[in-house]
Amino acid sequence: MEFQIPRFSYDTELQLEKGNSEYQISQKMLNVSSQIKSDILNRLGEDIYQYKAYPEDAHFCIVAEALVKRHPCLKEPGSFNGCYGWKQRLKYKMGNYRTQLKLQGCPELSVNSLKSKATTDAFPAKKVKRPKRAEANFYPSFPVGETLESLEKERLKLLSEVGIRNNERVIADKMARRFAIRRQEVVNQEPSIKVFQDRWPALFQQNEINAEFQRLMTVSLEPKFMAQLDVYTSQLMRVVCAKGGATHQKTADIMAAFDQNENIHLWRECVLKTLIVYLGEDPDDLIKEYLVSNMHVGTSCQRDTETFSDTRFLCCNNHNS
DNA sequence: ACATTGCGAGCATTTACCAC
DNA sequence: GTGGTAAATGCTCGCAATGT
Secondary structure, X not given: OOOOOOOOOHHHHHHHHHHHHHHHHHOOOOOOOHHHHHHHHHHHHHHHHXXXXXXXXXXXXXXXXXXXXXXXXXXXXXXXXXXXXXXXXHHHHHHHHHHHHHHOOOXXXXXXXXXXXOHHHOOOOOOOOXXXXXXXXXOOOOOOOOOHHHHHHHHHHHHHHOOOOOOHHHHHHHHHHOHHHHHHHHHHHOOOHHHHHHHOHHHHOHHHHHXXXXXXXXXXXXXXXXXXXXXXXXXXXXXHHHOOHHHHHHHHHHHHHHOOOOOHHHHHHHHHHHHHHHOOOOHHHOEEEEEEOOOOOOOOOOOOOOOEEEEEEOOOXXXXX
């Protein structure tokens, strides 16, 4: 992975260009004025923030390495990799930049200020709220013109929309508009699924689970999951089959039931079930299986035209996460 | 405006211990 | 010896305050 170094201000670029050509001739490092340093750190800090508010050490390394690669005159001959100093500066810069943004009311940062934390959690490194892996829209701001009160009012209205027939479109629109308040609720209060289900029943419909995942991760949940499952099927089966004892017998039974079938849905179900058995869990706890006679019409992977089962993932109601 | 420090949380790794 | 778990340890992290 390589970080794209942005263009700096005109005068910085001029000096860097000059420094680079001198470096090529004499390997001489550019004497970096505080103005240039400031410009470089500012631009890089902003660009890093586009990816992450809380980058890891390795991320700073990647950026620092890209910087000295792009501008060799910034190389630090004293350090083991030529850019350790830049990595440290970027770390400081990012910390100070977060403070700055927080003071300007950036929600995803002010949520971690000591004042915003509960008194029992008022320590800098305690319960820092930051995106989990691949969460792109972890703590969005409210839509322009909306407040906590207005969105809460809308949430209550949404409750009455859920029971109405053929109302998916309306619900989808409203759920999308209330994404920010829902996220803040999840992050701030960490509610149990039961509580959250009571407050946001529409979210637990299949299409809304997919939509929410798309909003949060910018990835299509089901297609992506199924595609990856297909990619790893043979490897997974090898691992599962290698296990002995009672698990072997159970997984062999599941395999036998589907062995003759070419329906891709059944295959996927089979793989997931054997995997769950392999991990020592009960497949019935996660997967509900049912026969449907008229589903997936027109999907490319349908092979069996009579009856086929589909595997649906259901959120367990009584688990906290 | 950048750099440093202090503090305690929390994660990962190592070590110690126990039951089988 | 193996597998599992608990305790100990070392290290990194982030905010806030402070230094330069």
